[in-house]
Amino acid sequence: MDPLSKMGENEWVMNVNEELENMGDSSTEMEQWKKRSIYRVPSSVTDLNKRAYKPQSVSFGPYHYGDPNLKSMEENKQRALLHFLKRYKKPFECYVEAVMGIVEDLKHAYGSLDHKWHQDTLGFVKMMILDGCFMLEILRASTTEDGDMGNAEDVDDYASNDPVFSKHGKLYIMPYLKRDMLMLENQLPMLLLYTLVAVTKHENDPHQHDEELVNKMVQKFCSPYTRVAKKGRCLHPLDIYRKSLLWENPHHKKKTLTKSYHRLVIEEGDEIVRSATELYEAGIRFRKSRTRSLKGISFEGGVLKLPPVMVDDATESLYLNLIAFERLHVGAGNEVTSYIFFMDNIIDNARDVSLLHSQGIIQNAIGSDKAVAKLFNSLSKDITLDPDSELDVVHKQVHSYCRKPWNEWRANLIHTYFRSPWAILSVLAAILLFALTIVQTVYTVFPPQ
Template sequence: MTMNNQEWSIKIDEELKTLVDKSAESARWSRRSIYRIPATVTELNKRAYKPQIVSFGPYHHGVDYLKPMEEHKRRALLHFLKRAGKTIGSCVDALTPVVQDLKDAYDQLDARWQNDTVAFLQMMIVDGCFILEILRATTPPDQPHPQDRTPAEEPAGGEDYASNDPIFSKHGKLYIVPYLRRDMLMLENQIPMLVFEKLVSIQNDPSLKRGNELTRRLLKFLSQPISPKQFLHFGKCLHILDVYRKSLLLEEPRTRGTHSKGAKPGDVHHGGDEIIRSATELNEAGITIVKSKTRSLRDISFHKGVLKLPLVVVDDALESLYLNMIAFERFHVGAGNEVTSYAFFMDNIIDNARDVSLLHECGIVQNALGSDKAVANLFNALSKDVTLDPESRLDDVHKQVSAYCQKRWNRWRANLMHTYFTNPWAILSVIAAALLFALTIVQTVYSVMPYVVPK
């Protein structure tokens, strides 16, 4: 029912009185880290953003096709409590003081969860314990510490589950866990890291209580191992997707006095148009593409005609993973734009299967999809409807490459390569023409020599 002007004025005046100051409003936004993805984004690839077999958190809880996994989550909760020697009340007591912080982490949280704190808390406990049990069964600690073990502690792994358990057996690890891992990396399917931290504090697993062992175990589960030096700079994470994203952006700490071989501060490049060429065109312009020393998305540079790019393994899960990380960067203020910039950069240098084949030869793209065309289509789809930050880390590399391609000699070389060396017949024609020209010169010399050097 539409309000009249007087009612509307009263309502606005009341809201004005409750308006908080800027610092309080900033604190409110800073607690938000998990977002609903709008239809304008999901309609481009709906499957990439929706979990396939399990729900975590409130956004997809109770969806019919995800309900079968609830039985397994409840069973994992019971195993968690039995091993820890705790009651469910211990979990409730650990999470109750932070329940509002957990709610605030979700963007557009339904009124059902806002009003029913008990149901929300139960969901957080069940989902959190299930993920911790998955980690425990699949990624035991690398170096156990006997002094940390207690008599009540069971051996790490899935030994306390039945050998034919659908999830925690060898069979489940092979056929089910990979799909669980994929669902854990969807933005709408996250739970705050705070949930895991509180549950770890009450469980009987000393190995997870040492420093950032939980994050280390998550990285191992996600197949993202990092060096000890890198781990020192890892920092605090918001949720599992944030853990994975940060693992892609780590760089080896530089020693004092060393600098990257990129542009110097203050350098200005005037490259004409700023559209970067495809990998094939860059190669024709004389640019050498090589693999970076690390797999960090920040390890991209251009120096003296050499473009360094990190290795990327393209499989069935990559598109969904990158789309969710791009969505996180899009909606979370302050997250950065490194993944978005990388996807945009790769879309520019990959136009077709020829570019993918060239990057594969250079050691940049490891194709697990089988078809080079499929890989090209994947990268071309990643940056659809994406806004690129002009101050991104890759913007300078972009300008350097563009400026290099615009130099007269490089343009001439690229045109020559594209015109005469794109296929074997063109190459043969050039060789034949050069040979014919050489023979003509020799014939001319022999014809003129009797007049220049008489007998």
């Protein structure tokens, strides 16, 4: 064997043995994995739709830092930092010290951090503070009406023609910033935002976090039409957005299926649910849920209830990044993925979209029903449904209902003869005429004495 190869082999063996000696138990590994929450999306996923995962206007965090296409926004970050410092009147050193105190936790939040950031801690802190303050300024300018993060009179302290923070910027720039803010590769840890806000309020104790205040600002900006509820400590803005989509009013939660019924349904097979049009023809009616939560899908008494959903130009990117987060973050859950899987099953073409739109379930803001159908069909590529999810039970309930011949016969009767008042009158008239014919026949055969 080549002496150089032998030396390399010995060095490798020594390194592996050293790592083995320093290796902790499973609990140590678990704590290490728990720190990660922001990931690079694998190329096998991004290749299907690269634009959906790549920021177009601004970079937050290390993954897209220095992208030439995003550099134009960097000068706005510096200006936002100065406004931030001027408004809250706390020494800049306080923010630097506070972020330095959590810098290792911030680094560990990223799943695959370039080696240069481990070597350049000061550069990493600088990036975190600039990006964090810029994000907080975006949130404050877009959502704060009562001065939650400062004096009310200082809320509009930017120039009236500021390219980002003026009324013009809020109308034309903020929607694109929001889209980029909700991309998995473009996240900032909420710990960073909690800490920066804590310095503005508790300079002597930056660990005294006002978590719900920051959570509320993120939710109002990213999901303004969902009810604000306490969420506790969150991972990043995309995590908050996801939780807002899944929040259910405790008073409106659907009943939990019993285990025995769950087993009964599962035994009937794993067939895919038919399209909305086919379900309608099988006698299933569609209704809008009382909740906007994506978990608000239920089936009972031949009625399938679905939450209303707005479909616009940002929908595709949002759902793809939520699906990627659930796929990459262990313990995140699979509710969004299950919802998309279910919607793809019941939406095959424009007729299905039209049917759901007529019931107020789909609100179409992108144009044709065909485009909406194509969107849902594309979202479900390369995803897997958890067999233990609640929606899997709904799948099987619907399939079980469709398998009963009586339900389909009744549906055909209704669709054929009771589509309109005139059809109903015709049927009633035919029944009356038939009854009179029978009576006449009886009187003919058996004349009264």
